[in-house]
Amino acid sequence: MIKEVLPNIFQIKVPLPNSPLGHLNSYLIKSEERTLLVDTGLNFPQVFDSLCRGVSEAGVIPAELTEILLTHFHVDHVGLIPRFKEISKDIRLSIHHVEVELSKIMSEKFEGYKEEMENFLKSHGAPSSIATNLQGFHPAFFTPRAYQELAVSAFPLEDGQEIQVGDYDFQVVWTPGHSPGHICLYESSSKILISGDHLLPTITPHIAQFMENMDPLTDYLSSLEKTEKLDVEVVLPGHEEIFTNHQERIRQLKEHHKQRLMEITDELRTGSSTAYMVASKVHWDVNYKSWHKFPPFQKYLALGETVAHLNLLEQKGRAKRTEANQIVFYSISEAVD
Ligand SMILES: [Zn+2]
Numbered sequence: 001m002i003k004e005v006l007p008n009i010f011q012i013k014v015p016l017p018n019s020p021l022g023h024l025n026s027y028l029i030k031s032e033e034r035t036l037l038v039d040t041g042l043n044f045p046q047v048f049d050s051l052c053r054g055v056s057e058a059g060v061i062p063a064e065l066t067e068i069l070l071t072h073f074h075v076d077h078v079g080l081i082p083r084f085k086e087i088s089k090d091i092r093l094s095i096h097h098v099e100v101e102l103s104k105i106m107s108e109k110f111e112g113y114k115e116e117m118e119n120f121l122k123s124h125g126a127p128s129s130i131a132t133n134l135q136g137f138h139p140a141f142f143t144p145r146a147y148q149e150l151a152v153s154a155f156p157l158e159d160g161q162e163i164q165v166g167d168y169d170f171q172v173v174w175t176p177g178h179s180p181g182h183i184c185l186y187e188s189s190s191k192i193l194i195s196g197d198h199l200l201p202t203i204t205p206h207i208a209q210f211m212e213n214m215d216p217l218t219d220y221l222s223s224l225e226k227t228e229k230l231d232v233e234v235v236l237p238g239h240e241e242i243f244t245n246h247q248e249r250i251r252q253l254k255e256h257h258k259q260r261l262m263e264i265t266d267e268l269r270t271g272s273s274t275a276y277m278v279a280s281k282v283h284w285d286v287n288y289k290s291w292h293k294f295p296p297f298q299k300y301l302a303l304g305e306t307v308a309h310l311n312l313l314e315q316k317g318r319a320k321r322t323e324a325n326q327i328v329f330y331s332i333s334e335a336v337d
Helices: 045-057 081-087 096-107 108-122 144-153 216-228 246-269 275-281 295-315
Strands: 001-008 007-013 023-030 035-038 068-069 091-096 154-157 160-165 168-174 184-185 192-196 234-237 320-323 328-330
Touching: 001 045, 007 045, 023 045, 023 160, 023 234, 035 160, 081 144, 091 144, 091 275, 096 108, 096 144, 096 154, 096 216, 108 328, 184 234, 216 246, 216 295, 246 328, 275 328, 295 328
Parallel strands: 035 068, 068 091, 091 154, 192 234
Antiparallel strands: 001 007, 007 023, 023 035, 160 168, 168 184, 184 192, 320 328
16 A cells, blocks of 8 residues: 655555554655665565555556665564565665664674673573573564675665755654664655654654663653754654654653653662563553563563663662672662652
């Protein structure tokens, strides 16, 4: 199903099999010289067929696409890259330079990365059914070729870089948080923002930490400040429906994280706790009756989100981190309480 959102900008809804997100939005921007596809879809033959049908309906032969730009390196956005490379080996790929580096790690140093991640999860209290079960969760296990392509051939994008397609002059806006090198595309004269997963109309973007030396929630909140200042009339998100009033949505997202930080702070008041224990107490907006009913993958996501919130609290001096026998505990910071 395609829709011409603005002249020569098409939204193509691509199905996401087995995902509660429903579909991915791919955007095709075309001009005489250049046809740019923003984001692809999961690597399934029927998804590729569906996206190619959309591209054809928009008047472009899929093998003649000149470029694919990725808002970030998550599997539902990059999965189809190898299939496009098969039909058009000169197609140009571009993604933020941080995601190029991550793709290199995924494809070249994955064993070490996986071990580091397992240790991280264990140190935050995850049972081994989650910490050592990454093959069930981790996209690098089921889409290694997409990361190889990005590592080897993607052009690295920079914040502020301009991308001109026909009459449109897009600006790359680096919005780390949902992933470290996430970008949006802003077009100031038509006031549109292609937002990837940085802003979605009803779903709260997943902000999680699975490695040391990151602070994704602080990054995300500053990215929200950055996009809030833009003069935007229409947001073209990576999932769900196109929406307006982006500032209102940003206020809601900030409020959501503020509430969750308060909930987690209250939980820490009951005593020192691992992130996994805190995660089991948080009121998650999911359709499972209790923490015990969460599938392992949901627990893994919830743990990552909880660590991101605890880390922000620690950075702000509102929580204290201690370690015993390689397990990390958080408690309320006495300086504040
Ligand atoms: Zn996504």
